[in-house]
Amino acid sequence: MTKAADNSPYQKPCVAVTGASRGIGHEIVKEFHTSGWEVFTLARTPFSQVCPWAEGIVKHIEVDLGDKDSICAAAQALRQQLGGRGLNALVNNAGISPKTKDGGRLTATETSLETFQQVQMINLIAPLMLCQELLEPLEQAKGSIVNVSSIAGTQVHPFAGAAYAVSKAGLSALTRELAFELAGRNVRVNAVSPGEIATSILSPGTEEMVERDVPMKRLGSPQEVAEVVSFLCSSKSSYVNGAEIPINGGQHL
Helix, strand or coil: CCHHHHCCCCCCCEEEEECCCCHHHHHHHHHHHHCCCEEEEEECCCCCCCCCCHHHHHHEEECCCCCHHHHHHHHHHHHHHHCCCCCCEEEECCCCCCCCCCCCCCCCCCCCHHHHHHHHHHHHHHHHHHHHHCHHHHHHCCCEEEEECCHHHCCCCCCCCHHHHHHHHHHHHHHHHHHHHHHHHCCEEEEEEECCECCCCCCCCHHHHHHHHCCCCCCECHHHHHHHHHHHCCHHHCCCCCCEEEECCCCCC
16 A cells, blocks of 8 residues: 555544453443544454444454464454554553452462463563564554553552552553654554453452542543543644553542
């Protein structure tokens, strides 16, 4: 495709979102679709039938983010679907947070090395690999990368385990490194750091914690996260690079 065609006003911008099948990721996908973007979804599960657009099924790529070969294959499939177009945005949203057998917080000393490595692979190494594998189309479109971190990356959390916290702290550091490195290649890299968001996987006791620790005294909504992610991928944030925006009602204070 020629440069002129790639910059055509009739060409929809393209975004790839990982972990798009539920919760915050699904809301991010809906936000971009509503805003007129061409959305590619990457998830471990098949295309979700609750997605509001039929064409999404052919733009869905199944990937195991815990497997390096699967990540490389998914990135290659995405590049093929782009057909020479640039990638305007990559949203690294997928992540796992293992619990104890009774659903409690998994501490550092009781986390097996196998579990610890799996969490780092999915939450931290997979985003890095996707950035590496998709750098060419991102650079072509002067695109934006948004990493979904967590409040657990900066403070001990009563529900998020140690391996998860370490992975999110690493993702924040990776965001800074990539932002510094890729700015000269016209690719911006930022992060969002959600706190307590109303999804189907909230831990018991969250409401009491919100009342105690969140100045705004309420849960956030997935839509409130999605709107900030969308902003960071848009031209409205064209001079924002290397930032991490907390979305937690003031909980980090």
